[in-house]
Amino acid sequence: MLFMAYGDVISGIIRNLKYNKRTKAWEGTAGMFVLCIIMDAKMGVAGILAGIACSFVERIENMDDNITVPAVSLSVLLGAYYYFPSFTGSLY
Template sequence: MPTPDEFIYVIALFVWVLFVSHYLCKRIYNALLRRGYEQNVAVYYNRKIIHILAGGLVSILVPFLFKSFTLIAILVTVLAIGNYLPHRSGRIWYWYQVKENMYEVHFIIMWGLIMGLGFLLGNLAIGVLPILFMSVGDGVTGLVRNMLYHRRTKSWWGNIAMALFCIPAGFLTFGVSGAVAGFAASLVEKLEFRWIDDNITVPLISFIILLALPMSGVPVFV
């Protein structure tokens, strides 16, 4: 049963996510257009900013604020539906959504799924770390590529930047297993599949590795 404090926390996090996605990013979008950036470049910057400031920051706070997954599940559901409906209606939030895909919806669903598994297993770190790979790691990747190429691309420079975050973060959290998971996440981000984007593959692959390697005898810490 959620505590009264958790109700306050989930409302605060919801307001924060709305602030980032609907106020901050809209201002950033308009500022970038005024500086001569193309619309798609501004959108791509915003998607990665949301990755980091909404997905990443919130995931770090969850273990400190919540004992139950119930309110988090409700928050994830509201955000997923809220980001799906503009696509359904054809009136997307143009400053961070694109008509070609609904990858931000995938991001929210996977965020909730992996975090929920962390609660289920009684180990929130194993939920938070793959989410950080997906949010902060992939966010850094996108920012680096956007700065270098001013378009969406799968340049290796982005993967190197991602690895520089994911491997140390993984090692500090889960030792060798975490470092391997961070390395794998940085590699799999490079791959593209028709219906499965990196918001699915990055957290899923890294989560599986974090479960499997310790069972295989790989030390969690060295």
């Protein structure tokens, strides 16, 4: 879940550099998506799925992404751990 926090930070940095205000934009979501995929491969396929899910949840306008991103990440990772344990092996 720490990786999702890095993704949230990078999306905010990209948005502030481009728009100079707090807004949700696809550029920030793409930055989070790329960073999460790279870093979450350490957690295996489950980590990559969590990164993908969190990238899209973070994009939702009227939701607090500081709550939803960790909650979605935890849900995906726990679901994979209990139901698909083979998805949790590191890819590197």
